[in-house]
Amino acid sequence: MNAPAYNFAYLDEQTKRMIRRAILKAIAIPGYQVPFASREMPMPYGWGTGGVQVTAAILGPQDVLKVIDQGSDDTTNAISIRKFFAKTAGVATTTSTDEATVIQTRHRIPETSLHENQVLVYQVPIPEPLRFLEPRETETRRMHALAEYGLMHVKLYEDIARFGHIATAYAYPVKVNARYVMDPSPTPKFDNPKMDNCPALQLFGAGREKRIYAIPPYTQVVSLDFEDHPFEPYRFNAPCALCAAENSYLDEIVTDDKGSRMFVCSDTDYCEGRQAAGHHGALSAAPYKDKAPETSNG
Amino acid sequence: MTTIAELPPGFVDKVLSAQSTFRSVMDAMARPGAVQRIVPMAGTSGPMMRGTAAIALTLFDHDTPLWLDARMSESSDVLKWLKFHTGAPVIQDSSIAAFALISDGGALPSLERFALGTNEYPDRSTTVIIQVDSLDAGRSFELRGPGIDGVATLHASIKPFDLFERLRFNETLFPRGIDVVLVADDAVVAIPRTTRVMSKGG
Numbered sequence: 075m076n077a078p079a080y081n082f083a084y085l086d087e088q089t090k091r092m093i094r095r096a097i098l099k100a101i102a103i104p105g106y107q108v109p110f111a112s113r114e115m116p117m118p119y120g121w122g123t124g125g126v127q128v129t130a131a132i133l134g135p136q137d138v139l140k141v142i143d144q145g146s147d148d149t150t151n152a153i154s155i156r157k158f159f160a161k162t163a164g165v166a167t168t169t170s171t172d173e174a175t176v177i178q179t180r181h182r183i184p185e186t187s188l189h190e191n192q193v194l195v196y197q198v199p200i201p202e203p204l205r206f207l208e209p210r211e212t213e214t215r216r217m218h219a220l221a222e223y224g225l226m227h228v229k230l231y232e233d234i235a236r237f238g239h240i241a242t243a244y245a246y247p248v249k250v251n252a253r254y255v256m257d258p259s260p261t262p263k264f265d266n267p268k269m270d271n272c273p274a275l276q277l278f279g280a281g282r283e284k285r286i287y288a289i290p291p292y293t294q295v296v297s298l299d300f301e302d303h304p305f306e307p308y309r310f311n312a313p314c315a316l317c318a319a320e321n322s323y324l325d326e327i328v329t330d331d332k333g334s335r336m337f338v339c340s341d342t343d344y345c346e347g348r349q350a351a352g353h354h355g356a357l358s359a360a361p362y363k364d365k366a367p368e369t370s371n372g
Numbered sequence: 373m374t375t376i377a378e379l380p381p382g383f384v385d386k387v388l389s390a391q392s393t394f395r396s397v398m399d400a401m402a403r404p405g406a407v408q409r410i411v412p413m414a415g416t417s418g419p420m421m422r423g424t425a426a427i428a429l430t431l432f433d434h435d436t437p438l439w440l441d442a443r444m445s446e447s448s449d450v451l452k453w454l455k456f457h458t459g460a461p462v463i464q465d466s467s468i469a470a471f472a473l474i475s476d477g478g479a480l481p482s483l484e485r486f487a488l489g490t491n492e493y494p495d496r497s498t499t500v501i502i503q504v505d506s507l508d509a510g511r512s513f514e515l516r517g518p519g520i521d522g523v524a525t526l527h528a529s530i531k532p533f534d535l536f537e538r539l540r541f542n543e544t545l546f547p548r549g550i551d552v553v554l555v556a557d558d559a560v561v562a563i564p565r566t567t568r569v570m571s572k573g574g
Contacts, residue, residue, distance in 0.1 A: 082387045083391075087390065091390075091430070091431060091433050094398070095431055096495070097398060098551070100495075101402050101519075101564065102549075102565055102566065103494050103547050103565070104518050104566065106494060108495045109493075131394075132395065132398065133391070134388065135388060215492045216492065219547075220491070254547075290403075291518075291521070292518065292519060292521045293518040293519065
């Protein structure tokens with residue numbers, strides 16, 4: 075038998091139609107969580123089953139797919155999802171942000187600016203921004219219906235009362251198109267400004283919670299804050315140790331058991347691109363030919 | 373009498389044609405006013421345009437109650453084609469339709485008669501697919517809203533002439549509302565409920 079074991083991009087056509095209809099409504103109502111009949115996928119919940127279903131529903135043979143996990147193309151989650159679609163859809167894959175037409179992401183937005191011909195697909199664990207404040211779905215649904223978001227402001231205010239500043243560092247709530255409060259998925263709040271007026275379409279899939287939502291291109295996305303405590307993106311105050319970038323989101327990496335650590339770009343494609351372009355940080359050990367000889371110990 | 377063998381065909385490649393058509397419709401919905409082209413073609417019957425037929429094959433199935441305007445529902449070819457290729461139930465009550473197909477825009481019923489969704493579930497609303505004369509030439513309209521970088525201009529020849537005035541009720545209804553997909557042959561433009569349209573005259 076030469077018959078392929080799977081349909082193109084794994085999902086059956088009826089499932090794709092259902093997801094596609096949900097995506098269209100999600101785009102039409104920016105920030106609103108559309109319920110969908112999430113399927114069981116050949117990977118556990120928490121590994122991106124929602125994002126994978128959205129990607130499977132939009133992906134075509136002409137697409138070039140990039141998958142990142144915390145900014146990295148090289149982690150288990152990113153590699154296995156990339157291989158999953160290379161196998162079931164036969165699509166080209168890349169690690170380059172510029173070349174990709176569909177980017178599936180877990181917990182980061184690439185540093186390189188996105189463009190109009192791209193779709194960014196987020197993997198979302200808990201789509202409901204109000205869930206930890208109000209566990210009942212019936213109630214959070216009504217709060218969204220009435221645009222009753224006082225509770226979220228109380229939560230941010232309690233942060234200020236307790237810590238002196240808004241201590242929420244990731245999954246920082248945003249308001250989309252001046253209507254729906256939305257969870258941007260657990261991206262660092264450093265990434266929130268990139269969602270605003272973004273030229274690319276942003277789709278969010280939550281597999282276990284069975285929700286799809288979207289931000290159309292060029293849509294206003296505002297991080298919630300107060301006049302006297304404006305939103306501030308957070309970043310470690312250091313350059314990247316490998317590429318010396320001053321404006322990228324950094325991971326802290328512990329290097330020994332004596333408290334030494336280094337900060338490197340979380341976005342590996344961005345960091346490698348800068349190093350290839352000749353930018354070198356303090357701990358860059360790469361034997362690039364263009365590296366100035368006087369910096370070596372020889 | 374038309375037998376199944378005489379029905380116009382569906383997509384040649386069901387899977388990839390549906391994907392390509394969906395991407396055109398998704399791009400149209402994400403970028404209101406921008407004209408997208410539907411490449412894969414299927415057979416059409418009666419008053420149904422080829423773009424409409426492709427959208428039907430891509431999005432309709434047994435889960436999507438379908439409302440047809442008089443000209444569509446009077447065509448037994450259309451009914452048979454839809455039934456055979458999509459399996460979507462054709463219903464008389466427009467207020468519970470997932471999709472509505474309008475071939476004669478001049479006879480578009482009051483938009484309040486379609487499903488507008490609820491404040492809790494605004495997604496449970498009718499997507500109204502209207503066949504129009506042209507999406508390349510005609511009166512000009514200025515569009516603003518999510519998906520549009522500033523202002524988009526649409527040249528279109530549309531019936532009913534007051535469609536965009538009637539769609540203005542989306543403004544006060546939001547998040548409830550009607551999403552419209554305009555089809556002219558293989559061209560498609562979407563006007564989601566967030567889009568504000570101004571006539572520029574001319």
